[in-house]
Amino acid sequence: DSGVTQTPKHLITATGQRVTLRCSPRSGDLSVYWYQQSLDQGLQFLIQYYNGEERAKGNILERFSAQQFPDLHSELNLSSLELGDSALYFCASSGDRALSGNTIYFGEGSWLTVV
Amino acid sequence: TQLLEQSPQFLSIQEGENLTVYCNSSSVFSSLQWYRQEPGEGPVLLVTVVTGGEVKKLKRLTFQFGDARKDSSLHITAAQPGDTGLYLCAGSSGSARQLTFGSGTQLTVLP
DSSP: OOSOEEEOSEEEEOTTOOEEEEEEOSTTOOEEEEEEEETTTEEEEEEEEETTEEEEEOSOOTTEEEEEOTTSOEEEEEOSOOGGGOEEEEEEEEOOHHHHTTOOEEOOOEEEEEO | OOOOEEEOSEEEEETTOOEEEEEEOSSOOSEEEEEEEOTTSOOEEEEEEOSTTOEEEETTEEEEEOTTSSEEEEEESSOOGGGOEEEEEEEEOTTOOOOEEOOOEEEEEEO
């Protein structure tokens, strides 16, 4: 158990719909990362938040957005869903580099299927 | 865009055999990590290498970071069925901790 909690674990929705994926980082971790894993693209970095502020952006589509709340949990919002958005979405968290080095802890992922 | 290429993509071996997985890039990384991912779970960190030429051992697993910090290898000695999983290398640059992942090597160790 990494300590990173993601909900829901599985989600099936129709094209054009909007979903929200939720992540609770490890206790005390200020950084939250979102990754997308698909068969054809592998694991792709989407976005990082640090203590409520966006820190870095990767290959995140404009239809997707994220935020990190004052209690440090994060949400990834996926809208106007397309079949190609079907993937496993991971949240990860990390703490202070001086204390935890480069270790990033991944949750178990949210399986999204768009039909 | 930094890319990490892993080879082989798939590897199926018998218990007791040795194997090596390679991770190559044209870019320099400040550190490189190896993860193992099992079905239904997120990637779990195995090791981080930061110094060119560095070698780290974790029981039967040996990790090496290339001198130029562009490539890495993972060698498993006497593989066991419990080693089965998706092995991913991931690089990070500078102070950023967002990772660039390789395409992965799916290892199956048959009893």
